[in-house]
Amino acid sequence: MYVRPIVEYNSIIWSPHLKQDIEAVENVQRRFTKRLPGFKKFSYQERLRRLDLPSLELRRLHCDLLWCYKIIFGYVDINCDDMFEFRISTNTRGHKYKLFKKRNTSSLRLSFYTERVVNVWNHLPSDLVEFTTLTAFERTIKLVDFTDYLNCV
16 A cells, blocks of 8 residues: 555554544545455455455554564663563563553553553463564564454454
8 A cells, every 4th residue: 555654654653542533544544445446345344354454553553562572672772661661570471571551640641652552562472472583573463363452443
């Protein structure tokens, strides 16, 4: 798609959190896929499945997780301690890179990157997601079902 890089540019910073805004961005891909020859009669979910395309919301979530991985494992020049706090726990469930989620009293901060990515990151299944390399991580997060974290399915 020609428009997708524009729609996804800097999504770490501007990622919409209101359902109406998520749907407005998703409508760009919805309209484009509907105009493809032979796809008009299918639902949006069926068009995505037939074209092997993820929703734009899911792509933004994957991008958030990739940036989280890059920050935690030092792939970008950002101090991880400025962004995240590791959870110190003896709990053996899940992966060993869990992050601490600070308690917020303001709803304004809930849409910030450092807040919205923590729950998803902490719930990544350790038996499915590989943390060994960035490419392995990117490949394996595509296998995870994130429907619980998506607003517009």
